[in-house]
Amino acid sequence: MNPAFAAERNYISIPVLGNINVEAQGNIGVSTFLYPYQGDRLTTFLNESVGADEFIGKLKDRNRFNVNLNLSVLSFGFHKWGGFNTFDINLKSSTGFSLPSQLFEFMKLGMQGESTEYRMDNINIHTNNYAEVALGHSRQINERLRVGGKFKLLVGLGNASVKMNDVRVNLSQDKWMVQANGEMNTSVKGLYMPTKQESGKDVNTEAEKDLVDWENIDFDTPGLSGMGAAIDLGASYKLNNEITLSAALLDFGFISWRNTIHAVTSNKPWEFSGFQNIAIDSDLGDDDPNSLESQIDDLGKGLEEYASFHRRSTGGSRTAMLGATLNLGAEYVLPVYRKLKFGFLSTTRINGKYSWSEGRLSANVAPVSWFEAGVNYGLSSFGSSFGWIINFHPAGFNFFIGMDHLMVKVTPQYFPVHRANANFSIGFNVPFGKKCS
Template sequence: MNNRILRTFLCGACLMGCAVVPFLAPAQTLRTSYFLESMPMRHRLNPALVSDRGYISIPAIGNINVATQSNVGLTAFLYPLPDGRLTTFMNPIVSAETFLGRIKNRNAVQVDADVSLLSSAFYAWSGFNTIDIAVRSSSDIDLPGSLFRFMKLGMDAPEGSSYQMRDLMLQTDNYVEIGLGHAHPVNDRLTLGGKLKVLLGAGSARTHIDRMNVVMNQNKWEVDAQGYFDLSAAGASFETKSDGEINKLDYRNPGVGGWGLAIDLGMSYELVEDHLTLSAGVNDLGFLSWFKNLRGTMQNEPFIFDGFSNIVVDDPNNPGSFKEQWNRLKDDLRDLFRFYDTPAPEHLTRMLHPTVNVGLEYAVLDRKISFGLLSTTRFYMPRVWTEGMLSANFRPCRWFNATVTGSATNYGLGWGWLLNFTPKGVTLFFGSDYMVTRVTPQWIPTGRATASFNLGMNIPIGRRHDLDFQPVYYR
């Protein structure tokens, strides 16, 4: 396959399209499911959390989870026209004051996806054992507001203008995870769990623009930039121009481009028997080492940039098609970010994004109802994502459980839900950590680009167990 590398990665990310089109990709499984022991996949949140039955997943649909988190909304970049069509923020109809009022100093998007290819769990060896093979994708985008000010305003003073942009970062890691886990009761109250995971790297891309200075006057727009682009993937190669500038990416015969190891550790302890339980776990303590690497660097020499002059036609009441605007904007961004083929390191080793979960649950009415508080912290570079989630969990009968949640993160507020059906012979669940509640007539979310969805179908095996691993037949 032949693609322009900056079209598919850098330019699209700068337009924030990845906020709604997953690479689709903070997601291991639904955090709303943390306190429901009828959920088969909750061991992926904390390896000490056991389910009340073993299971075998239906291949590829045992657990499908996609999620985005953002501090900026799609309505900052897409605007409706009076006739119902969409236009970009570059259209003169959209005032600079309106657009820039919706942009942050740092505009961050996190996109994650997790698809279980095959998973199983069973009770044996005095504990709860899990086997899991999954495809995971984790992506992170962090763009300075000055980039969008430059794109929208251009040269807004007759004597000229200048812009300084720093720390523009984009990254994505995609890999297959093979995990073996075991949860073991130490006594009637304490359960410890652990999981060892082998990682097979499918592809990784990383861009970091340390600085970009743009000086504009009546004669020329001059850009001086310093940064790099790393690509790690088997079967990938660059096609370059005569001066070494990267023009295309050839990607053929994909395979394993890296490997890694990781562990999950967890515990669960009943502070008050049958009523109050404390649990904690840390996931993804590990690394990925890539051995199929390519690198492009910016030359750190000034070059001339023509600017964003042809995004829309001169008549603001008759703009070009949305697709045409989008393509022109991508072309101009490609001209702005120019990378040149340079020798890449033989090995690139990067840490995963560790996640810490700490939960406290209080149960009443023989666990028919419980209330939970879950704290989640995920360590992205260069920042940390945190969430506090309150949940109400309902278990009216053996075959149906439900949860509703409210959460607060450093990106804003949200609410979620979960429905779990376990009729004879099957477990079906679906839910969301973050619901989109308001949209424009064009179906664009009016708030932040934050949403998630999770579904799965599994086959229960074995008898039901309570949390100290003794069989029960009805709870």
Template structure:
């Protein structure tokens, strides 16, 4: 497989779905939202106050990994008649069979959120938090028309045309230093806020408004429209093919017999050579700085009902050391000629992983960006998240509560929404658990969270798993899915927090 940046990003859309090891879903697990003993609830709503002060175990205080996609392994990997697995490009898989289950828009997230060090303590009239964390978020958006083109190619003797719109890939990697403060305003209202200093580590963005594709028997002609690529990183080296002399097979003009000539196609020298992208290891470091804020509030209507809301990651990062690429010229594409699409006895030893690698490589060849500038600056906004919550505590047994949480992720084409219901129980003073179910753009999932919080120590672990069928060979979801794993180890100190205002008048709804 090519070790170029673009192929790695594109593999999030295809290879990750095939092998089922993508990780996504930023921030603390939403399964902890209604667990009052949870150490990191303030990550979901800065108005939430901790049960005690705490200090995290370095690197393991709060680790969140997972996966989400509007497509699944069953949309791209199929079983042949002999039981072996193959990609959708195989001739045994009909176009109708492949396209019937394909989502109109394929969205894939690949993200990791890790707390490096975190501290919480009571002072200055409220609860305060200080945290250092690293976040990596990659999101892919691809229309079904692209996969129709890949599968069907030249569908008739007169040729075929395709209009692929809105291909969008963004990868954001940064460190965060956050200071938060929450306090009780009165017996009903608690408010909180966080101020975050952001340190940009790396950023890559690719968007293509349109790819107009004319597939004939002789050649496939690609006409791009409004296509731009940005890569930001300290020490990043982005050479052109002309600078490296590293040309690909389809960079050369073919003769009348379809054989390669030594003549390069026009404009090839200025194209980015993805294989040769590298880093100057003596010049690594931050490549951008920014700021963000979190805002939150809770309102205790009475002893049974509590409502809450938060708006997270309102901010931006200004990036330096940015290389820009553009794609505006027509070019010819040789097609997915190396993919195992036929069972003719010549490629029986070609494993599924190899087929997927070749598929991703050829997909990357559709993005022939010319280098248009380097050392540039650009500013991008963070993806904001809105939480709206309602919690009902059972009057007959106040250790049992039920919650509803609405989550909206605001990130343009990568936006999504989720509704989650949960049952939360704290049978012991040092143990609580949540069982929940969610519906979102990525299907449905069920989750469980266990939180152990005796004096001096806190350990929590939980997971959200898709409610769908799995491919046994990879134990990966066949259809759209969201999966999430969250764990952490922390050390607590001080007495349990007692509310400043204890009395809430009972008021009916």
């Protein structure tokens, strides 16, 4: 959370189990899309038994959901060279989407009245996966100020993003019109994404040749997909014996991705003005280009061609920034009982369409030398939450477990029912050496 902080003792983590953090964030939940149906059964929001007002009333202007994983493969720290030093190998994964409410309104309502228009701008889906090797050092500058930093070498494992802008759907009695402007970038070594022509499928137009053939996507041997670097910077300042302030900027860096496949939509409006001159009793039967079946096939192919992506390049490179995090904290030690501390943490994730912020209050108590516990309450872009943590650290062993989002109501599969917010951390570490103040 802050590279300026230092452990009291040297330590080494239990491989893979040193620190595991799994997080889900969302302003929507299972209850937004699934509803009780015929007793103990469930149905989706598309079922006619679910009222449009009930469903649409649960939507947000931007419906967002993120899943993050931070896994410490190996970590150790030690006091030397005038400060505290750390070495870490971590695996990190982040996946999310941001979808406008009108996308779901279109799916639920369709055409209303003589004419209906839907505008579904800024449809965003992404996943970012990499490993990091980090070297950190922090040191005391004077009695009040401590500073620290980490340098991270990043190894890209896979990245993909889909962005759709200026998406419009016009439905009227005379014609339907769809317009979209989108692009897709994937950087995964071993990913094979052929076009329909490369797959040997029949292509009737020049535009169909470079359409991505989703049915024949395949994976070969995965491997290194990019390289990058990042830094963490932090400081803490002790105002007096009771109050300490801190600030940190984390994951400020980039990854240069290779093996990039770039694809775009056609970016031209698609129109359907109805079936024309339907052949009823043609000698050619369904093979007649004017038969109803032929025209329905043409409609499906036209929609598929428009909605799909045209592959433009393979094997390219691109550079993408990481999502940086800004932490601002304050800690207050109760003078009459110094084993009780109160804290405030402001967290801001700086990541474009996936940015969010949170403020969290905490109370932490250490009644004995080998045990600590805390509770916390936070307000964020995804709602409010209550959490807890416990930490056992007798001589030669440290174990902690906690969560920032207490899931009150979950499905049988343990998905949060109302808002998809969960944050769970657990870790095993071995401290050793003399205690340093």
